[in-house]
Amino acid sequence: MNLTLKVWRQKNSTSTGKFVTYKAEEISPDMSFLEMLDVVNEGLVKKKEEPIQFDHDCREGICGMCSLVINGEPHGPKRATTTCQLHMRSFKDKDTIVIEPWRANSFPVVKDLAVDRSAFDRIQQAGGYVSVGTGGVPDANEIAIPKVIADEAFNSATCIGCGACVAACKNASAMLFVSAKISQYAMLPQGQPERYQRAEAMVMKMDEEGFGSCTNTYACEAQCPKEIKVTNIARMNREFFTAEFIKG
Amino acid sequence: MKLDAKIPVGPLAEKWTKHKFNLKLVNPANKRKYDVIVVGTGLAGASAAASLAELGYNVKAFCFQDSPRRAHSIAAQGGINAAKNYQNDGDSVFRLFYDTIKGGDYRSREGNVYRLAEVSVNIIDQCVAQGVPFAREYGGLLDNRSFGGAQVSRTFYARGQTGQQLLLGAYSALNRQINQGTVKMYTRSEMLDVVLVDGKAQGIVTRNLVSGEVETHAGHAVLLCTGGYGNVFYLSTNAMGSNVTAAWRAHKRGAYMANPCYTQIHPTCIPVSGDHQSKLTLMSESLRNDGRVWVPKTKEIAARLQKGEIKAKEIKEEDRDYYLERKYPSFGNLVPRDVASRNAKEVCDNGQGVGKSGLAVYLDFADSIKRLGQPEVAARYGNLFDMYQQITDENPYETPMRIYPAVHYTMGGLWVDYNLMTSVPGLYALGEANFSDHGANRLGASALMQGLADGYFVIPYTVGDYLANIGPAPIDATRPEFAKTKAEVQERINKLLSLRGTKTVDEYHRDLGKIMWEYCGMSRNAEDLKRAKAMVSELRADFWKNVIVLGENEEVNQSLEKAGRVADFLELGELMIDDALNRDESCGGHFREEYQTPEGEALRNDDEFAYVAAWGYKGDNMPEELHKEELEFENVKLTQRSYK
Ligand SMILES: Cc1cc2nc3c(=O)[nH]c(=O)nc-3n(C[C@H](O)[C@H](O)[C@H](O)COP(=O)(O)OP(=O)(O)OC[C@H]3O[C@@H](n4cnc5c(N)ncnc54)[C@H](O)[C@@H]3O)c2cc1C
Ligand code: SF4
Ligand code: FES
Numbered sequence: 001m002n003l004t005l006k007v008w009r010q011k012n013s014t015s016t017g018k019f020v021t022y023k024a025e026e027i028s029p030d031m032s033f034l035e036m037l038d039v040v041n042e043g044l045v046k047k048k049e050e051p052i053q054f055d056h057d058c059r060e061g062i063c064g065m066c067s068l069v070i071n072g073e074p075h076g077p078k079r080a081t082t083t084c085q086l087h088m089r090s091f092k093d094k095d096t097i098v099i100e101p102w103r104a105n106s107f108p109v110v111k112d113l114a115v116d117r118s119a120f121d122r123i124q125q126a127g128g129y130v131s132v133g134t135g136g137v138p139d140a141n142e143i144a145i146p147k148v149i150a151d152e153a154f155n156s157a158t159c160i161g162c163g164a165c166v167a168a169c170k171n172a173s174a175m176l177f178v179s180a181k182i183s184q185y186a187m188l189p190q191g192q193p194e195r196y197q198r199a200e201a202m203v204m205k206m207d208e209e210g211f212g213s214c215t216n217t218y219a220c221e222a223q224c225p226k227e228i229k230v231t232n233i234a235r236m237n238r239e240f241f242t243a244e245f246i247k248g
Numbered sequence: 249m250k251l252d253a254k255i256p257v258g259p260l261a262e263k264w265t266k267h268k269f270n271l272k273l274v275n276p277a278n279k280r281k282y283d284v285i286v287v288g289t290g291l292a293g294a295s296a297a298a299s300l301a302e303l304g305y306n307v308k309a310f311c312f313q314d315s316p317r318r319a320h321s322i323a324a325q326g327g328i329n330a331a332k333n334y335q336n337d338g339d340s341v342f343r344l345f346y347d348t349i350k351g352g353d354y355r356s357r358e359g360n361v362y363r364l365a366e367v368s369v370n371i372i373d374q375c376v377a378q379g380v381p382f383a384r385e386y387g388g389l390l391d392n393r394s395f396g397g398a399q400v401s402r403t404f405y406a407r408g409q410t411g412q413q414l415l416l417g418a419y420s421a422l423n424r425q426i427n428q429g430t431v432k433m434y435t436r437s438e439m440l441d442v443v444l445v446d447g448k449a450q451g452i453v454t455r456n457l458v459s460g461e462v463e464t465h466a467g468h469a470v471l472l473c474t475g476g477y478g479n480v481f482y483l484s485t486n487a488m489g490s491n492v493t494a495a496w497r498a499h500k501r502g503a504y505m506a507n508p509c510y511t512q513i514h515p516t517c518i519p520v521s522g523d524h525q526s527k528l529t530l531m532s533e534s535l536r537n538d539g540r541v542w543v544p545k546t547k548e549i550a551a552r553l554q555k556g557e558i559k560a561k562e563i564k565e566e567d568r569d570y571y572l573e574r575k576y577p578s579f580g581n582l583v584p585r586d587v588a589s590r591n592a593k594e595v596c597d598n599g600q601g602v603g604k605s606g607l608a609v610y611l612d613f614a615d616s617i618k619r620l621g622q623p624e625v626a627a628r629y630g631n632l633f634d635m636y637q638q639i640t641d642e643n644p645y646e647t648p649m650r651i652y653p654a655v656h657y658t659m660g661g662l663w664v665d666y667n668l669m670t671s672v673p674g675l676y677a678l679g680e681a682n683f684s685d686h687g688a689n690r691l692g693a694s695a696l697m698q699g700l701a702d703g704y705f706v707i708p709y710t711v712g713d714y715l716a717n718i719g720p721a722p723i724d725a726t727r728p729e730f731a732k733t734k735a736e737v738q739e740r741i742n743k744l745l746s747l748r749g750t751k752t753v754d755e756y757h758r759d760l761g762k763i764m765w766e767y768c769g770m771s772r773n774a775e776d777l778k779r780a781k782a783m784v785s786e787l788r789a790d791f792w793k794n795v796i797v798l799g800e801n802e803e804v805n806q807s808l809e810k811a812g813r814v815a816d817f818l819e820l821g822e823l824m825i826d827d828a829l830n831r832d833e834s835c836g837g838h839f840r841e842e843y844q845t846p847e848g849e850a851l852r853n854d855d856e857f858a859y860v861a862a863w864g865y866k867g868d869n870m871p872e873e874l875h876k877e878e879l880e881f882e883n884v885k886l887t888q889r890s891y892k
Pocket of ligand 2: 089158159160161162163164165166176177182214223225226227
């Protein structure tokens, strides 16, 4: 396949960026999207031009490092699929593909297509844990958890922290991400003692980091590669209001 | 220097308990006066950093990804072993110990492996308390499965995402400490050297991958938790950024590298589809429970399959060779990883391989679908089948999967003693980065166990002993050794950036990978190894003349990052070859064609090679020095593995 790429190039967080057009030639439909970019980059290097910077690591859809808005969609056209698992057979010969970074004020561009998602880490640091130290914990089977609850908590726990939900949202809201973590702990017995203070701390941090509010368009759920459900957001809101109520 | 593994004397089951009692303790009021550097935030690093900070030490943690949560541990699928015996099926600490020693083909230390089995039970308790959502039964208790041919069900799992859930647990413990200010986290930071003062590790040099700034960090001890080096083969199931740089830099500063040639090659991966391929994808081992492995009986049929003239389904039963079932009637398709991998290579080398390249064998579910029905097969393996289809565009319900072995894990790594200290005082290695517990072959679901054992339950005790001995006086970062090491790092960066040749870093990496895979991969022989060594050394010389490294230091520069890593792989490759050449026997993942039983199985030489080969760096282009740590077996009898 031969393709035309319009790629966002930006030297660093303070410079202004622009689209640059590249040709991607003799691309095999069996390549992954990132392998297609590898080929383009090798071509650029050979011509002594700077390769396109993008984030990636596992290339198996689990580390959450890859990103890219492809033709306006975070992680591209295929549902429930990260960019690294998207294959070129999802495109047609002679297509033009527009490739941009996640766009959100809380995710400043680092270079080209790579952005800074450390705000997500800071939200987790604010309370995304159970306060147990190493050692001195009960036997694992002393805590029985009904399978349905364990499975539901698991579904929330599968979030890979990629940030596509933020990129998909016109308000750049981080609610889907934050609510997934809050939900996991709110459902499990281990999370109960700190349940409300956790919800409050994480929501406050989320606001402080400048993420937008939720206006129920559900774009996040549609673009989430792990199919995290918006019902988590409803749960988070309940948790947060209860926390505020308890505080009085 | 004589290698002293410091394994405590006394009965196996009492070694660790006694040792813990004999270790010195740091006065609680003094703990905050110590700085500990932890490089890497995978299972080993995140658990170590969190646990040490909880004890009161000041921790500085580093990773090259944009978040500690993205370490390669996140990709582990199958599960984690622990001798809980929740299933009442006869498991015990001793059985897990025994299985691990035997699985490692008797090339690991009894003392270490026993301790690993012993603390395995605490790991599960710890993870559950953190909120890790392991699979459960309807009664609400934890579920187990048997994994990798084990005869007991001791593997705990979280769907196909066990590594993810365990890492998120350790990451949450780490976050709690970051929030409390006891851990300072440096992301997008790559460690490029260790600083030695008076022979002790007292700091590291890092490059900030965003600003390019080269920094020094001082600490009373340095822990390397930087993962494995499987990417020396270019194609592997490892993440793209996995590298040997931290370990290799430490090696060049005096830390011995142990058994570097022990590599695990996993039998069930999706085969290479073309030159563009950047990594290989693992298909869970569990597929071999219901899939049958076969190739055509003759080269002629295989050739027609490769050309696409006929389809797998059209091949008659009598023209198929179910070679694992034929050769190993009692284990059949469930033989251990190394045996399954070697046999796949053998049939393909013999011209019987399938797929366009001829480098694949079939894993066929037709019989299972007939026996169990498609819905049941989908319930067991649906997500794997989907993943396979996504990558290959073939439907495994209708046509057999094509699989081929791929590099997966490195048992070799930095030599450490029982305390996890390398041969450099104050420098420790944890997780896949060390060599310690898996001998010549690792059992499934044991890497996650080892990473967390090292980080949660071993290092918090052993590092304290060292720290108590050296005392809490602050480390003097103005010592000239810091500036000198930093200058050396800068010089190397400048050297790399001055190279504007004609060949890309990836081209060198691919070339190196091909050599390593061909001659130092699934099977090896002395003649080929000698040739490979010359080839790697030539490639390395060429790299330093003809590679293209673009851009400058003071920016995000992927070319530069990759170039540094590949330069280190090129040096490691040679040492792996030396080690493979030195070991005149076959054991576990190391198969030397000259040493096999009449049936073609690995033939150990316990009289001459029951030792750990620990290599010491002697200077550029100098042969490395071999130190032998003899392995002593007091509790198990060395036997020939047989799966007939
Ligand atoms: C596909 C796959 C599936 C697997 N499945 C299983 C399984 O089911 N069960 C099992 O037990 N094992 C499994 N394994 C093996 C297991 O996942 C790994 O061995 C283990 O997770 C390694 O953990 P670690 O903490 O040692 O290193 P990693 O998780 O690799 O972490 C390395 C860390 O070091 C950092 N780092 C590296 N170099 C530098 C540097 N120079 N400077 C700064 N930071 C650096 C990285 O940023 C990262 O944080 C699997 C492996 C693969 C590839
Ligand atoms: S909720 Fe979905 S889109 Fe958002 S970070 Fe998690 S996995 Fe990514
Ligand atoms: S690279 Fe890890 S999820 Fe895409």
